[in-house]
Each structure stands twice: as C-alpha cells, then as structure tokens.
Amino acid sequence: MMAKTLLILLPIFLPYVCVLGFPKKIPIAGLFDQDEEIQQMFELSVRAVNENEDQELSNVFFEPEIEQIEGDSFEVSSKVCELLDLGIVGVFGPQEKVIAEHVQSICDIVEVPQISVREDLDQSFQPRGIALNLYPHVSSLSRIYYQLVTELKWKSFAILYENTDSLIRMRLLLKRWNTNANSAFIYHLGYGPNYRQGMQEIKTSKDIESIVIDCSYEILEEVLKQAQQVGILSDKYKVIVTSLDLQTLDLEPYQFSGVNLTGIRLIDPEDPTVLQITNRHKNEQENNSSQLRVEHALMYDAVQLFARAFKQLKDATKVNVNKLLKCDGNSRWEHGLSLSNFMRSTEIRGLTGLVKFDRDGLRSNIKLDIVRLTEKKGLIKIGEWNSTAGENIEWFPDISTQKSDSKLNIQNKTFIVLISITAPYSMIKESMDTLSGNERYEGFAVDIIQEISQILKFNFTLQVESSDYGSLKNEKWTGMLGKIMADEADLAITDLTITSQRAEHFDFTTPIMNLGISILYKKPKKAPPSLFSFLSPFSNDVWIYLIGAYVIVSLLLYIIGRICPAEWSNPYPCIEEPEVLENQFSFKNAFWFAIGAIMQQGSEIAPIGISTRMIASCWWFFCLIMVSSYTANLAAFLTVETVTSPFDNVEELVRKKTIKYGAKSGGATLNFFGGNNITLYAEMYKYMMENKKEVLVETNEEGLKKVQRTDDYAFLMESASIEYLIERNCDVTQVGGLLDEKGYGIAMKKNSQYLHSINSAILMLSERGIIQQIKTKWWTQRKGGGICQESAGTGSAERLGLGNVGGVFLVLTVGVALSCVYTIFELLWDVARTSIRENVPFKEELINELKFIVKCSGSKQVRKKSESSSKNENDSTRGCTPPYGFVPTVIRTSPIDNK
Numbered sequence: 001m002m003a004k005t006l007l008i009l010l011p012i013f014l015p016y017v018c019v020l021g022f023p024k025k026i027p028i029a030g031l032f033d034q035d036e037e038i039q040q041m042f043e044l045s046v047r048a049v050n051e052n053e054d055q056e057l058s059n060v061f062f063e064p065e066i067e068q069i070e071g072d073s074f075e076v077s078s079k080v081c082e083l084l085d086l087g088i089v090g091v092f093g094p095q096e097k098v099i100a101e102h103v104q105s106i107c108d109i110v111e112v113p114q115i116s117v118r119e120d121l122d123q124s125f126q127p128r129g130i131a132l133n134l135y136p137h138v139s140s141l142s143r144i145y146y147q148l149v150t151e152l153k154w155k156s157f158a159i160l161y162e163n164t165d166s167l168i169r170m171r172l173l174l175k176r177w178n179t180n181a182n183s184a185f186i187y188h189l190g191y192g193p194n195y196r197q198g199m200q201e202i203k204t205s206k207d208i209e210s211i212v213i214d215c216s217y218e219i220l221e222e223v224l225k226q227a228q229q230v231g232i233l234s235d236k237y238k239v240i241v242t243s244l245d246l247q248t249l250d251l252e253p254y255q256f257s258g259v260n261l262t263g264i265r266l267i268d269p270e271d272p273t274v275l276q277i278t279n280r281h282k283n284e285q286e287n288n289s290s291q292l293r294v295e296h297a298l299m300y301d302a303v304q305l306f307a308r309a310f311k312q313l314k315d316a317t318k319v320n321v322n323k324l325l326k327c328d329g330n331s332r333w334e335h336g337l338s339l340s341n342f343m344r345s346t347e348i349r350g351l352t353g354l355v356k357f358d359r360d361g362l363r364s365n366i367k368l369d370i371v372r373l374t375e376k377k378g379l380i381k382i383g384e385w386n387s388t389a390g391e392n393i394e395w396f397p398d399i400s401t402q403k404s405d406s407k408l409n410i411q412n413k414t415f416i417v418l419i420s421i422t423a424p425y426s427m428i429k430e431s432m433d434t435l436s437g438n439e440r441y442e443g444f445a446v447d448i449i450q451e452i453s454q455i456l457k458f459n460f461t462l463q464v465e466s467s468d469y470g471s472l473k474n475e476k477w478t479g480m481l482g483k484i485m486a487d488e489a490d491l492a493i494t495d496l497t498i499t500s501q502r503a504e505h506f507d508f509t510t511p512i513m514n515l516g517i518s519i520l521y522k523k524p525k526k527a528p529p530s531l532f533s534f535l536s537p538f539s540n541d542v543w544i545y546l547i548g549a550y551v552i553v554s555l556l557l558y559i560i561g562r563i564c565p566a567e568w569s570n571p572y573p574c575i576e577e578p579e580v581l582e583n584q585f586s587f588k589n590a591f592w593f594a595i596g597a598i599m600q601q602g603s604e605i606a607p608i609g610i611s612t613r614m615i616a617s618c619w620w621f622f623c624l625i626m627v628s629s630y631t632a633n634l635a636a637f638l639t640v641e642t643v644t645s646p647f648d649n650v651e652e653l654v655r656k657k658t659i660k661y662g663a664k665s666g667g668a669t670l671n672f673f674g675g676n677n678i679t680l681y682a683e684m685y686k687y688m689m690e691n692k693k694e695v696l697v698e699t700n701e702e703g704l705k706k707v708q709r710t711d712d713y714a715f716l717m718e719s720a721s722i723e724y725l726i727e728r729n730c731d732v733t734q735v736g737g738l739l740d741e742k743g744y745g746i747a748m749k750k751n752s753q754y755l756h757s758i759n760s761a762i763l764m765l766s767e768r769g770i771i772q773q774i775k776t777k778w779w780t781q782r783k784g785g786g787i788c789q790e791s792a793g794t795g796s797a798e799r800l801g802l803g804n805v806g807g808v809f810l811v812l813t814v815g816v817a818l819s820c821v822y823t824i825f826e827l828l829w830d831v832a833r834t835s836i837r838e839n840v841p842f843k844e845e846l847i848n849e850l851k852f853i854v855k856c857s858g859s860k861q862v863r864k865k866s867e868s869s870s871k872n873e874n875d876s877t878r879g880c881t882p883p884y885g886f887v888p889t890v891i892r893t894s895p896i897d898n899k
C-alpha cells in the first residue's frame, strides 16, 4: 500500500528530487471556524506553492496543519500550543475576533508570525509584535466612504448601520461632514431578522434621498431585500453599500428598480492576475472571479506572500524550521521576526491587487473600484480610488452614459398613477359586473395613460385621490402633488394645470390639452318682445342715412323737376295752346313720389324728363335693395330669440356688483387671480378671498350646481371643463372669451428620468390625432354629450349697418349727381335755344329762368307766346318725353301778352 502511494506521488515530486534534492517540508498552521471556503482557499494556495506554479518558489514546500476552531479560547490555546510543538513557522487565521486576538498573543510570545485576513476595527491599532493583517485597515476604508459621499455631492444623507463596527467605519464621514448646510441622519438596522423599521423611518422622512448601508456580509442580502420591499431601493434613492463583497451577491432583483446603487470592491474580476489565478484553479474552485469574497481572496494572497517571504528568508540564512516550541513563555523561534519583516517588505500581485505594506505593517497602495448597478450590464466599474495616490476618486467618463441608459428604460416598470374623480377626466365605470383594479375607472385621463403605457410598455396602478390637486401650503404640497412629493405615487393625471409654481417643484409633460379661464353662467333669458323690434334690421346709422337720403332725393326731385323743361306739361290735353304749363313735381308730390317708392306702393306721378327719370330710377333701385335687405333681416330677427345677458366679460361682471363669482378652492384658476398684477384680477382675487365661504367651491361639479341653483352666481373655471359641462347642461353657458392660455400636463417628481420618454409618447399620440379622438369621445359622444344642440332660432341676427348697405347709398348718390349734371346741361341747352329763338340775350334768359325756378311759387307756369311758336310745334316737348304717350299741343304765350 505504502509502495503504491509512493509510486503515485513520484511523478509530482520527481522534479524536486532530481534537481534540488527532496525539499524540506515547512509546517504551517491554518485555523478555521465555520467558513469552509476560506479553508479551501488556504489549501488551494498551499497547493499552488507546493506544485511550484511559480518558479520563484521552487524550493518552498508547505506542510499545512489544519485545525477547526470550535469552543472557547482555552481550547484554542491548547490547540495552538500543540501545533507549536510540531514546529510550525506561521499561523493563518482564525477569523473570529476574540479567538484571533488570543492566538495572536500566543504567537507573539513564541515569535511565530500570525497572518490574519479579517477586518480589524481596532482604532488604536499599532502593529504589535510580528503579526500581519492583509485586510485593508479601517482607517483606509473610512477615507473612501467619506470621499465617495463628498464626490457624489450628497447633501443630506442617512446611515443605516448594523452595529458599533459600522459606526467605526463611518467615523471619518461623520466627523468631517459639514453639518452647517447639510445633515447626516443615523438609523439603526435593528437586530433582525426584521430590519425594516429604520428603513421605514427613512422613507417617511422627506429630506432623505441618499443612504449609506453598512452591515456585515452575512445579513447584507436580507437587508437589501427588505430595503426593496420598503421602497428605499427605488429610483428616488441613491444608495452606497459599504461592503467590499457586494459584487458577490445576486443583484438582479434590484437591477431594474431604478435605484442609484454604488458600491466599492477590492477584487477586480477582470484584472489579468485575478483571471490568471482563477483560471488556473477553475477545476478546484467553483466560484468565478466575480464571486470571490474578499477574505477568501486575502487568504490565498496571504499564503503566497508568506511563501515568498519564506523563500527570501531561506535564501538569506539557513533556516531551522523544525524547532519545537513550547507555550511556556521561554521558547521562541529565532527567525520569526525576520520572516515577518520579509513579509512586510515583499510586494506581490495577488487576487486583491498589489499586496504591499507600509512602515506600520498596514496595507498600502490599496486600489478600490467604485462600482454602480446598471440595468443593462449589472455592476460596472465607474471609478477607481487608490489609498496612496491622493484622496480623489478617478471617475470614468461613461458614468453619464450609464445615467442616460437608465433614462430610456421604462419598460416593465409599474407606476402608481393618481387620478381624481372629475368628469370627464376620470370617472367610476358603471357596469353590471364587479370590476377590480384599473378596470374600475374610465375617462379621458384613464385613456391617455393607457395609450402612453402601451407605447412605453410600462404597467400602472390607478389610485384615486381627492379633488385637491395640489397647492403649496405652509411650505408643503397638498393633495395629489403632495403624494408625488412624498414618493407615494409616481404620476398624476387629471385636469391638472401646468402652473409656474408647480413646474418649479415638479416635472410636467408637454400639455395634453390647451385651455384658458372663462366664465360659466346661467344661459341668458329670452328678452320680452320689443315694441320697436321692427327697427332692428337696420342700425340707427342706417335709419338716419335712409331718412336723410329720402329728404335729399325728394328735394332734388322737386328742384330737378322744376328745371327739367319736359316736366312742364299741358294740364289740359284737349286745349292745344294752353295758357299755362303745369309741373307734376310740386313740393308735396316730390315727397310723395319718393315715399311711394320706399313703401313699394308707387304713385300716380311718373317722371317725364330724362333727368327726373334718372333720379327716379336710382331711387327705385335704392329702395329695392333697402327694402329687400330690411325684409330679409327682419325675417332673421323674428326667428331669433333675443336673449339678454347681464354681462359679456369679466370687466362687466366685476362692474355689475350684483353677481357673485367664485372658483375652485386651491385650484389653478384661483391661483391665477392671486398671482396676477392686473388690477382687475387682483380685485377679483381679493373679493373671492374675502367671501371665501360663499363663493369658493371644492369641485367643478359643486360650482356647476351653484350656478344652476342661484341666479346671481358666476363660476370661473377652465374652458375645457366648461365645454364638457355645456354639452350636457343646457341651462348654462360660457360667457366671454379666455382670460389666459395654459395646458393640462402629467405631473411627476422633479428631474424624473421618465419625463423624456413620456413626452415622446404624448407627442406621438398627438401627432396621430389620438388625443383629439379621445377628447371627442369623452366630450361629445359619451355620457350624454351633444344633448344641448342649439335649437333653430337660438342663433343670432345682426342689425345691418352702414357697412352692409353703404354701397346702395353710393349708387344713389352717384345716380343723383349724374342726374343733376344732366339737368344743368339741359337747362343751359334750353335757355340757349330760347335765347336764340326769342332773340333775347342768353344771360337774361338764364336769369329769368333761374328766377322762376327759385321762386318756387307754384307748379304752374304761364307760357310765353312767340312768333316762332307755331312753327315749332313739333318741338313743343323740347326733347322731353311727354306723359301718357301723346304729344300735348303747347300754346306758347308771352308773359307780357298775358298781362
């Protein structure tokens, strides 16, 4: 059996035997407690030394003595003494603090180096004796925690700590923290297994958004799990986990929570040395490089360092290794101190980076990676810190890219969306079945968030809030916005107006609807029929002009009638040579003729002369248009109900004083008046605040009821909501235009990473016309929309003004002017002919003629008799058309003969 074993071992040890002779076995001790993996790493590292993986260590061959530490310090010390009796040259472990200190004191006495890989939180640590600890000292680690919090620009933060060890690690951070402008809160995690209390306190404290979690590796996984349950591992928080072993945990459950989680690590799983060592042992070691825990890796490095130091010692002096030591206080190993010094001066690159010590025997040149949990790649390295190269962290440039990565990722998130039961934005769905979840609600806002969620592929839970949308009271946000501020909800969607004050504290999406403030008031009543409603078709101006035109045309007819020779006709057709000629356009007749035309009745008078016919036809045309316009517009006025509104805009409403007005309490409308510099609006705000109880209401619904039930109340509200109400409540209407322009948006926490995605989705919906479709559905189609169609006759009729009929007046004026010109021409022509015929000077004849005309003494003219009269019988009409189709015989008498 023995021979067989030797045969198997021969190939392994042959090289040593052949080249150097059989190496002397160096006994070393490993003291381990429950952690089996640390023991495995010790054995692995010893095997690596013995198998001569590193040529440098060709002459070093360790013989490990492994002891399981159980029981009290007394038992442990007897075990250590037994081991010393075997001539061990180095003791590795144990991990447990009290026992380790006990072992260390024994080793110090016998001057056998004790190598630890445990975190030593002894603040007054001064390297005592020859022991060495590879774990980075707490003074170095506390520097990086401070540095991290400072460089991440945290203002106020909380430390969730497990025990006093945690506070020792955080000592520097607490000590150096500038508490003037910032605050640091300390919360105890509790004693487990429930660690939620401290977390819940952090959550309810509104000031805290940044948390440092410090606890042992053993409870870290549970603490993170409970932190996520409580909600502090969410996108609203920034968290630093102090454990150097964070990377070994499965962080996938937190990867998509949106939390900004930062950690530090000592082992870089991508470091070439780490990869080389883990690859070499991949058959013996299950864990890959990213699952290596710090203490385990340190144990590996500790054995390697010890082997190199021992080799150097061996090369320097002849080492007596088999000296049996007694725990009696008298014996000691003479090379112990030298070996310890060699370890302190030796540098190796191991799993934990560069293993190097300073003069105090503490690890120096510690390189720590700053890691960040990202959705796409899990933990990634975002910076590096070196304990000796200065205080600052060297940040890698792609940290910002990681941030924007997470911005895009909204998929599969579940948001709490606040709604308010306000028609038509969100309403309780009426159904025969019992509905649950989001199914219970319907409305414009519900449809919009549904569409957005389909585009961005997120889930949401609707939560009903009160009618208080949110206003700032005593520095605190109330209502829906208050909930968003307190992180109790993610989004708020309803008729939530984007105001400057709200936008300062919250993020709003681009508007989903545009609107402005207007007035809701009772529909005006029918005016009692007016006695003079027949005057309505024309405006007063037109009536005045019409009368003016009538008078002027009548006068002109009279004058032109007198001038026009054809209008002087024989009153007795049977008398061929009448003594007098008569003119039908007497003063009375001219007025009668004109009025007869307006009244569409005509008169017996028919103009004979061209000029009088010209003026008459212009007047008839004028009357035709005016009468038709009057008739048509009168018809419109008779079918239209005349309504009387007590005011037409806010100015009139305020001036009226008899009508009360109000708005929704705490709403954007009231705030508009409150924050306005315009005197009228400021006055309105003052009035509303002074009469709060009487005029302010809690909901739009209440405002509507108030308007309907009282005769003297006007409700100031937003046009979009007014539009909805007047579609269904036919007794109310919108009065006046819009006082401002604004929009409704979806609110979320300030600097929300989802704003951009939601905005893009809203723009997409609006470009496709979906928002408009949803609006039409809820405003005019569903829930009784469209019942208040305007009935025939409720339209409006406008009085015709000068603008409408001015053209007709113009035509009349031009026609009359032409006729006047023609009459003058005719007069001159006739005077000229008469003056030639009668051989009278033209001037004299003209003066005579004008004198007669202006005398206006009557419509009868005594004809002049002349020689030529009989010869010119045919010319008796002097170019004018006689009436009734016959030519009167004109008896020309001279006025002188007449006498």
Ligand code: GLU
Binding pocket: 469, 470, 495, 496, 497, 663, 664, 666, 667, 668, 669, 670, 716, 717, 718
């Ligand atoms: N939309 C308003 C708001 O967001 C409520 C209604 C109003 O004030 O007229 O507060």
